[in-house]
């Protein structure tokens with residue numbers, strides 16, 4: 001009996017295909033590659049309707065249609081039936097179905113099939129599932145298919161292979177170029193092939209995900225520790241372990257230099273903006289990583305070509321990178337293929353490494369005078385409680401490669417003490433620098449030729465740890481070819497200017513007097529040295545100066561500009577430039593940065609341009 005739903009469907013089916021929003025997946029591959037077998041599985045698991053072009057043609061022969069004999073002869077000969085016949089059959093089958101998701105198997109088999117389908121139905125396939133299988137295996141399967149098919153004999157099979165190579169492969173190449181092909185290694189056992197198929201059809205999350213490129217080569221991943229399954233224990237480390245992951249298995253990863261020579265890969269991470277969403281997702285906490293070839297540029301607007309996609313399950317906290325469990329959900333067949341996954345739309349942004357995080361971590365607990373006293377007695381327990389970070393902790397926590405981390409630590413003037421990386425408290429640094437200068441006067445040392453052993457020895461006898469004494473030379477000086485150290489005029493002068501300005505805004509003339517008084521006699525300070533360190537302000541007839549250091553500003557451009565415009569609503573180029581020249585945004589020039597984050601006005605054509613917030 002016909003139900004109300006059936007009749008409603010019939011009505012719906014009366015509408016044309018173009019009005020009905022259908023999803024079409026083409027299933028292609030040589031004869032005997034297993035298309036029909038896998039389509040049956042897909043139908044069961046994913047609710048598609050299977051339309052086999054070959055089956056429709058064979059049914060047409062059986063129905064006694066006027067084209068029957070022609071079709072029969074063509075099939076017997078392994079030739080491709082004219083498109084108008086096949087397209088009509090497919091179109092009718094789709095229209096007659098109440099489903100809107102179709103697997104079209106064995107079609108388009110040539111360029112003519114493809115063009116005819118496109119022009120008649122206006123449908124562009126969601127993607128093309130391509131079964132790749134060696135000819136010998138296909139031949140073996142066809143000759144033992146045993147379905148009583150007239151064309152499964154050795155002569156016709158050979159003809160079909162020839163037609164496949166000449167006519168069907170170009171269609172696959174056409175879709176590869178469009179980024180639509182999902183390739184499956186079809187020579188494996190049915191179950192294994194289906195595992196690969198499943199990963200392609202399993203929906204991820206039907207919402208937009210923002211991925212951030214942490215801009216690190218994946219040399220950073222180590223997959224060697226905390227393997228979840230025994231099977232992985234026996235496999236290799238680093239990149240290989242990631243690449244060899246089996247579906248539904250997992251490994252923990254952390255940034256690590258042991259990743260290997262895979263600097264053609266880049267690791268991408270979920271945007272933190274989405275973290276609350278993801279964290280409150282009742283399903284599970286997850287993060288998505290994408291590996292892509294480095295040479296493929298990411299554009300801001302188009303979804304990029306994905307290299308390989310992994311779903312990461314995080315066992316404690318999403319924000320931190322360490323101890324991440326990773327599960328491969330999409331097979332390597334994605335490589336060099338899709339620009340868009342049919343169920344998820346991806347937006348990718350390239351970002352610079354998160355060095356701000358490093359600053360935040362190290363500022364939690366700067367090295368102070370007290371530390372110097374108690375360093376010896378500090379037992380492990382205490383160290384664990386006092387937020388100290390070793391190199392490997394930082395590699396885990398900061399999204400940066402080893403090189404980026406090294407230069408980040410250097411920019412922060414961090415030093416490794418007892419195996420932990422520390423920022424040294426400014427007052428403490430001031431103390432040791434003054435002690436060095438004081439000793440240089442006492443001992444008649446030249447600031448352009450300091451003997452390392454002598455300086456360190458004297459500073460140690462004044463109560464400074466050896467590492468800090470070395471660190472002081474490194475921060476304020478540079479080593480010369482002859483092994484002696486020379487104090488850097490600019491760095492020393494900036495140090496003293498910072499010290500004065502820590503007390504707050506000060507009148508320019510007072511500042512200059514105090515600054516000159518503080519700096520060593522051998523050195524010459526000039527206000528230009530303080531570009532990017534201080535700002536000046538006119539109050540009445542007086543000029544005042546205050547600290548505003550580029551190193552204290554966030555490295556993310558949006559936050560940086562917002563901080564700059566909070567400080568001053570309008571900036572002239574010469575003032576602005578020192579505060580933005582270190583910003584680097586992948587894919588955006590400095591002009592682009594200004595366009596994106598500032599409004600440029602020029603009161604008169606020859607006036608200096610002024611930048612304000614957008």
Ligand SMILES: Nc1ncnc2c1ncn2[C@@H]1O[C@H](COP(=O)(O)OP(=O)(O)O)[C@@H](O)[C@H]1O
Pocket residue numbers: 029030031032033034035036037038141142144145146186187188189190191193
């Ligand atoms: N992965 C596989 N391993 C071994 N035999 C297979 C596999 N997939 C399919 N077959 C067998 O090979 C023959 C051809 O498979 P079929 O799905 O009809 O291929 P196609 O639709 O691509 O022509 C069938 O007899 C099928 O049972």
Ligand SMILES: Nc1ccn([C@@H]2O[C@H](COP(=O)(O)OP(=O)(O)O)[C@@H](O)[C@H]2O)c(=O)n1
Pocket residue numbers: 030031032035052053054055057074075076077078079080081082086105106107108109113151160
């Ligand atoms: N788009 C198509 C599909 C099949 N066919 C014909 O149908 C035959 C059988 O195709 P099929 O898809 O059922 O079988 P396999 O060749 O994949 O095993 C082909 O050899 C062609 O002669 C066609 O002419 N046009």
